[in-house]
Amino acid sequence: MFHNLQSTDLKSEIRNSKSEIPSPLTFEPIFMERIWGGRRLESEFGKTLPAQKLIGESWEIVDRPEAQSIVRNGPLRGKTLHELWTQHRHDVFGDIPDAPRFPLLLKLLDAHQKLSLQVHPPETAAKGLGGEPKTEFWYVAAAEPGAELYLGFRESITRDQLENALRDGTAADHVHKIRVRAGDAVFLPAGRLHALGAGNLLIEIQQNSDTTYRVFDWNRVDDQGKQRQLHIDRALQCIDFNDVRPRLLLPEGELLLHHKLFEIQKWHLDSPRELAPCGQFAITCCLTASIHCAGVDLKPGEFFLIPAQLQDRRLHPQAERTTLLRVTIPGRGD
Template structure:
């Protein structure tokens, strides 16, 4: 069978959510499972019970977790220590309704409550004209005031609200209280963690007709109450692998860049670390070790280090989101 030395494509894992919708289908031409609304598509996941399955090439049918276990050097390159699981999780999120007000724990809170720390970022793919995200606290809100508003069912009044449009970038470090607003579709890059502490859920019920669980003790221990009106990320122009790019997020867990290609552009480069390419818009051919895959808007491809040399051809003008996972084990 050999090693994973070619562009890897994984089967999406769809998640029903009370706030979900159908725009993963309408925007990207997907055939979604029938039934409840789909809020998330887990594009690259190495979670217990939610393990991405490879669907192309000689290793088709292999789980991502198995690839990481069996071929860590081919995936990540040379390292002193390899992670037990793939270090990041890649999702598409469709918020037909506003998500719960929530926070992800930092390392201290995660250790205290038995969760996993999580830092993440959103790239806004689509949004309604009035769409917003809630991000951090408004200036002047103290912890006491926040707790009073929360007890009164008015937690949203404490949050900083930012209008968003396609192309906007939101960074959510562990400890930042946040909520994705109605009408927003994002690509999400995050640490490999599924720990979310729900602070406030707008008084609604879940898909089972019952109120969803809140995690007030855990949330209050996790929220950074000094995180005031953080705003959107300002991309930093740079060069990436010999091509004009913008650095949008650089964390101990992953680095993310945006790249624009004109129609018929050709981009060749070498890699010495794992790379995930997501297509925001357009259509590209990605070639590595004599295998070519076609990726369109809303699709991702993983390029293991073993691929070494990569060639990307833009069939049409394309915008790409490039993510380099980091081995923070």
Template sequence: MEMIEKDKLYPFIFEPIYMERMWGGNYMSEHLNRKLPKGKKNIGEAWELSDRDDAQSIVTNGPLKGCSLKKLVEHYGKNLVGSSFRGGKFPLLVKLIDAGKRLSLQVHPDEAACAKLGEGAEPKTEMWYVIACDRDAKIMSGLKGSATKRQFMDSLNSPDIEDYLQVSDSRPGDAYFINSRRIHAIGAGNLLLEIQQNSDTTFRVSDWGRVDENGKSRELHLEKALKCIDFMDRTSSRIAGVSDAMAHNRKFPIINKCPFFRVDDLRLVEKWQDTTQAAGSFNLITAINYPVTVGRDEKMTRVEPGSTCLIPASFGRYSIILEKEDETTTVLKTTL
């Protein structure tokens, strides 16, 4: 494929990579009206932006349609990723999580744990944003302040383990910051946007005793997980969403002290002006409830609800144009 000059780069949209999961739900088709691939069942994840050897995002718009994210990163480097880029893969992985059933109780390692564990383990800190959920949906993240390590260990194979976890009612617009080493699980009935370090390392602590259609249980990684869990971490992961009606455009920082990514919740009632120069990195724009169009001049890209647009770091000023100016449009903006 012939690459274009850096000053001709534009906002990219990628083909979702759909993943079958035993806990997959129906929110992507019912809430986002997505046409899911035929022949796949229990789709639980859509990888919206991925630079993994086994899962490469492919551009679907503009002159670079058909190009992989890997090739974009290799060719454009800092012009795509930002001034802090030192080579390697794109630093983030963006997913939709469609949980028809609850996910396993799990933990991800930090860099220190990865160094001890070896075997290609990668650090992973992530955040979740609740797009939609059932009325009784839950999020489990972190140990309760009163829980002891012994109580947790003694209840690993018991439903009572939930008694020692921080359990929150899911609410659209709420976010959760899941630092590495924090025990967590996504409850049934949640549609989440997940923004994370580019890692696929997960250690399952419990899978709630369930088995797949062949009667087999999934592998647990208790020994490795126990080397990762921070039993001193009792902070709350929940970041309450915005509930007030908007009379004008507002920006609400969600994640602003994480070294791996920053996320803002934009509540828009009219066109939003922005620039990639402020952060010195790419800008990811995720439409939550209504479509938006992103870019400037002739370099405009439409973003459907649930989809994420990658604006190259060198792009500079851009606008987010609303399709429903009589309603508040919610957009997440992610940078390094």
């Protein structure tokens, strides 16, 4: 995932670009219209959505060629996330593994309808297919009664059997389904066949990638009467056919997931607490109530980034029990 692509001069420039950062950084969300989206990001989280659009995704923190988070507060206001990564690396992110871009992408997902049955490529397959590897984590922020996730297979299956099922329209019958409720979480390693069922409102934390291979899209059409493109040949090269009946994550205390790409904890706050030690950055997403830190307030469905060199880094819950997700990237020795 991470490659040492920076020159010595650029590394020196990044380390020496000191700046006073007095508060957590917040970013302008980027709303993505999707055929399966809805308006729940507005009703549940108070997002100001484009009128009369079905919004399926809000890209909250992103550093991609086609999409850039923009800082909306403090002296770095107007800077892109990529500018922070290349010009203010030490102050904002501390000492983390090198990468050409910030290595995570954080989103909110509103599935008014179910998403396509799909897979993201593992690193080895991605290289041969011209895509990017993509491993994900989902946290269910809200779920309508009966909401489901489609994850892996119900029983062992071969590639030939899945191809036959795709031809005769029965592929979904082979997929393992799990009913979910608010607070559930799941790990989606690259190669896992999956789909997000209707009625789910999710927080997604993922590898910085936008490569998706659709296997089946429930025969739906867009407003022009056209079906979306499928990528069956490429998907079949990526799917883990031994991925049978995967389970939801079982928390270990506050820890939801520790992986080489990201660590995710769930905190319940009833008193002030430091999000991360000085020298380490962290991202938080508020789940319930609200949080205050160094002059910045965070409401449910909002994210902020605690810079590595921020001095005032204590989170102050604004209710008796405030819940949040804490996201970090493991260090070089973790």
